[in-house]
Amino acid sequence: MNKRKVYPQWFLVIPLVLYVVFFLAPSLLGIIYSFTDWNVRSIKGINFIGINNYIEIFTSNKDYTLGIFNTLRFALVSNVIKLVPALFLAILLNENLKGKNIYRTIFYLPAIFPFLIIGLIFTSILNFKTGLLNTTLGFLHLDFLQQKWLTDLGVVWNSIFGVDAWRGIGYCMTIFLAGLNTIPKSYYEAASIDGANPVHKFFYITLPMLSSSIMINLVFGIAYGLKVFDIVYVLTNGGPGHATEVVTTYAYQLYANGKYGMSSALNTVLFVVTAVIGVLVVKVMSKQEVQQ
Amino acid sequence: MRRKKQRRSISPRTVIKQIVCVVLSIIVLAPLYMVVINSFKSKAESARMSLSLPTEWFFSNYSIVFEQGKLLQGFFNSILYAGVSTSIAVLTCAMAAFVLSRKSNKVNKGIYFFILSGLFVPVNYVTLVKLLTTFGVANTRMGLIIAFTSSMIPFCVFVIRNFISTIPAEFDEAALIDGAGPLTLFFQIIVPLLKPVLITVFILEFMGVWSDFMTPLYLAGSSSMYPMNLAVYNFFGKMTSNWNYVFADIVLTSLPVILLYLVGQKYIVGGLTSGGVKE
Numbered sequence: 001m002n003k004r005k006v007y008p009q010w011f012l013v014i015p016l017v018l019y020v021v022f023f024l025a026p027s028l029l030g031i032i033y034s035f036t037d038w039n040v041r042s043i044k045g046i047n048f049i050g051i052n053n054y055i056e057i058f059t060s061n062k063d064y065t066l067g068i069f070n071t072l073r074f075a076l077v078s079n080v081i082k083l084v085p086a087l088f089l090a091i092l093l094n095e096n097l098k099g100k101n102i103y104r105t106i107f108y109l110p111a112i113f114p115f116l117i118i119g120l121i122f123t124s125i126l127n128f129k130t131g132l133l134n135t136t137l138g139f140l141h142l143d144f145l146q147q148k149w150l151t152d153l154g155v156v157w158n159s160i161f162g163v164d165a166w167r168g169i170g171y172c173m174t175i176f177l178a179g180l181n182t183i184p185k186s187y188y189e190a191a192s193i194d195g196a197n198p199v200h201k202f203f204y205i206t207l208p209m210l211s212s213s214i215m216i217n218l219v220f221g222i223a224y225g226l227k228v229f230d231i232v233y234v235l236t237n238g239g240p241g242h243a244t245e246v247v248t249t250y251a252y253q254l255y256a257n258g259k260y261g262m263s264s265a266l267n268t269v270l271f272v273v274t275a276v277i278g279v280l281v282v283k284v285m286s287k288q289e290v291q292q
Numbered sequence: 293m294r295r296k297k298q299r300r301s302i303s304p305r306t307v308i309k310q311i312v313c314v315v316l317s318i319i320v321l322a323p324l325y326m327v328v329i330n331s332f333k334s335k336a337e338s339a340r341m342s343l344s345l346p347t348e349w350f351f352s353n354y355s356i357v358f359e360q361g362k363l364l365q366g367f368f369n370s371i372l373y374a375g376v377s378t379s380i381a382v383l384t385c386a387m388a389a390f391v392l393s394r395k396s397n398k399v400n401k402g403i404y405f406f407i408l409s410g411l412f413v414p415v416n417y418v419t420l421v422k423l424l425t426t427f428g429v430a431n432t433r434m435g436l437i438i439a440f441t442s443s444m445i446p447f448c449v450f451v452i453r454n455f456i457s458t459i460p461a462e463f464d465e466a467a468l469i470d471g472a473g474p475l476t477l478f479f480q481i482i483v484p485l486l487k488p489v490l491i492t493v494f495i496l497e498f499m500g501v502w503s504d505f506m507t508p509l510y511l512a513g514s515s516s517m518y519p520m521n522l523a524v525y526n527f528f529g530k531m532t533s534n535w536n537y538v539f540a541d542i543v544l545t546s547l548p549v550i551l552l553y554l555v556g557q558k559y560i561v562g563g564l565t566s567g568g569v570k571e
Binding site: 006014018027033089099107108109110112115116121124251263267268 | 313316319322340341342380385388403409413414422424477525538542549560
């Protein structure tokens with residue numbers, strides 16, 4: 001069979017061109033522009049200013065470094081918060097439980113709503129005076145748990161993590177359920193005969209067999225976490241003060257204020273971080289590919 | 293009567309599991325219920341955001357929102373962006389994934405991982421706007437569609453290629469013996485076999501564009517180009533004290549994706565299976 005004729009290389013052209021020109025090129029161009037003073041007023045020309053933008057990011061008093069730190073922390077913490085409960089829920093709903101299919105549908109439901117919509121809904125629910133959360137806590141005589149969910153510095157990040165988990169746990173759970181489905185029941189039966197208890201079974205059968213689902217959840221979760229924007233923008237818009245600012249919210253502000261060079265520099269910082277993580281993950285995946 | 297019968301056969305563990313599931317279901321559903329029920333209330337009543345039924349049902353909230361929120365325009369914009377960009381991406385990525393999977397030589401493996409690394413790359417909208425300006429499509433619907441299409445290519449190629457590797461190449465040979473060219477082979481033999489994964493990717497990416505907030509925030513120059521959720525956000529900015537309208541707006545905006553979810557549920561879950569867990 002003549003592979004060159006049957007599988008023509010021109011089949012690749014459209015996606016490859018679009019991907020390179022309108023997806024990758026902006027990021028690479030961004031690196032170049034991050035070394036310039038490009039802004040809304042630079043009609044006459046754009047000047048190279050070396051690493052001045054980066055110096056400003058890492059030394060100015062505008063808390064850009066806090067934004068970078070917040071982004072990294074969000075990528076890490078939000079995934080732990082989602083994946084651990086999602087795994088246990090998946091195991092729970094993989095057993096013979098009455099109504100498990102209804103529960104699966106319900107738990108996945110939040111994942112289909114746009115972040116913007118969820119943000120708006122929770123802006124209302126987390127309202128200090130009239131929000132559903134505080135009124136419910138009051139109704140249950142748990143007044144001491146009531147908080148200024150979106151304005152108290154000590155609480156606001158927990159609120160964001162909570163809303164993110166509300167949306168994301170069902171999605172992660174569904175991926176785990178798919179993985180659990182592929183584990184043969186006979187493994188557990190054999191382990192039982194050998195006298196394994198549930199904890200043994202979890203650590204020696206379930207977890208190792210789920211490695212690819214865990215991987216997928218982590219890949220998509222971290223990629224999402226590093227790029228998080230919508231939910232923060234709508235819930236707090238970076239506030240109170242700059243407490244919940246992330247890289248993308250800063251980048252948007254700088255863009256809106258016409259500081260394109262600075263905005264590109266911040267985007268480039270994010271690009272480098274994600275690229276490093278992405279290369280690591282793709283390396284692991286290509287290794288798996290070879291093994292198969 | 294029925295409860296009593298069941299109780300005998302139910303272990304305490306099952307009861308605890310059921311309680312956990314019911315409580316979690318309430319946590320998921322209560323906010324959604326609150327939105328729906330408050331969308332029928334008066335301004336004053338909805339401001340309290342309680343879960344009780346409205347004392348008087350204001351169905352007119354919906355017609356007001358429909359007129360003032362520019363929802364119809366947003367709806368057609370969203371359909372246009374999501375429909376066109378997802379169709380182009382799914383079709384062309386399927387062709388690419390087919391060649392990448394079947395002719396997996398060194399070059400194509402390299403291209404595959406090159407595209408795959410895009411799963412992580414954050415879009416730099418600042419330079420994207422500049423690039424679109426250079427091509428003369430900045431602030432146009434065309435520009436938005438190009439941006440959406442380009443950004444979904446890594447995911448589409450990744451998932452579809454995984455699926456194609458499970459289709460035996462004997463199908464290709466049989467078609468070739470019958471004298472089919474590559475296009476005939478692809479569209480008449482391969483596409484029908486790919487149907488489930490193509491539908492899955494289509495639904496997931498369609499919903500992705502529908503939900504995307506950042507891309508139109510950067511790229512949609514005028515409000516006539518706003519997709520539905522940007523129109524909602526705009527409306528919310530004007531109506532912060534009218535939660536009844538905001539909630540009605542939220543319901544109308546969510547309806548299309550909820551319908552899509554209910555219709556395509558098995559494809560979504562199936563897609564997460566085939567894309568997520570490679571056997």
